[in-house]
Amino acid sequence: MENELKDLWRLNTSEVEVSDKKIDEIISYKSTNIISRIIKTMKVEHYMNIIAFPIFFISLIYFSMLVEAILTVVVFVPFLWYYxxxxxxxxKAKIxxxxxxxxxxCYENLQVFVAHYKIAxxxxxxxxxxxxxxATWSESIDHKILNSEGEINISYLLSIAIGLAFSIGSMLMIIHLLYGRKMKILKSMIEELEN
Amino acid sequence: MKKVDFKSLLEENKNIITKICKAYSNDENEFKDYFQEVSLQIWRAYDSFKGESKISTWIYRITLNVCLSEIRKNSRRINTSSFKPDFDVAESYTDHNQEKIERLYIAIKALKKVDRAIILLYLEDKKYKEMAEILGINISNIGVKVNRIKQELKLKLNGK
Incomplete structure (x- = not known):
């Protein structure tokens, strides 16, 4: 049975024609590989930072905002180094x-990528x-936070906290929906290979 | 790498790529996507090939890495109907053998993705040492895994 299967497999010689046209198509094809896509996204973000940083810095110098300019350098340099x-x-994930x-x-890259987006x-x-x-701060909000007796309005602050928690939760959920399943599948394949 | 060298490399190894891509595809479009992606990755990575392993080992690694890491929404769907990739394919086996091969593909596709990789290497008549080198696992694990997957494949071929 085993040799029969191997012999049968050897007969499986359906062939794809590799023409010059096909070679040109392959070379110009955009990769759908998960690592390539992640690297592309990170590169775009990195280049945007590289462009934004000097523009922002020069603008601050132009408007004589020296303290802000120094702060920009302090924030941006580690930021660029991080990217x-x-x-x-x-x-490092070589094919x-x-x-x-x-x-x-791939799994570790996804972990890094997901952590990056969760923090961001x-x-x-x-x-x-x-x-x-x-931007929308007004006296009316002041009145909502502090009641007529000058006490803190707990329920209003609580509603703000719930709103914030909901927004952050939604963002984290979207990231999980986009990458959670992929990570789970990758992890189970790694475990299958190891066990 | 020159285009002409790439063409001959692909020509020499298209059989390996086709067989593996077909084992991981549910339809013709998926097959085309896998084949394109594998070929592109070979084109991009060739300059870093140091010759430390056989070129076929290197091709198997790239092909399996592309097919296993490509996680699609419908990856759990197993297409039990046969498909013939019309990707300029010339067939060279008889209808009878083709039917048998299609049945074998259906049984392979019913296996887990990692098990599929192992049985494909086994069917390609790879030695355990080379299989371990391609998969990156301990050689002593290979034999156990191969025996288990072979039994599973036999059951699937017998419709169990």
């Missing part, structure tokens, strides 16, 4: 690794919240 480190880490090592590298989304929600509350 470069992240990209170096992601690039020619053994199956186990490659799947493990929490920061974005927090920043968006404070920007909008500052």
């Amino acid at each position: 470069q480190t992240l990209l170096n880490k992601l690039n 020619q690794l053994s199956v186990h090592d490659y799947l493990l590298a 989304s929490v920061f974005l929600v927090a920043i968006a919240f404070f920007v909008t509350t500052r």
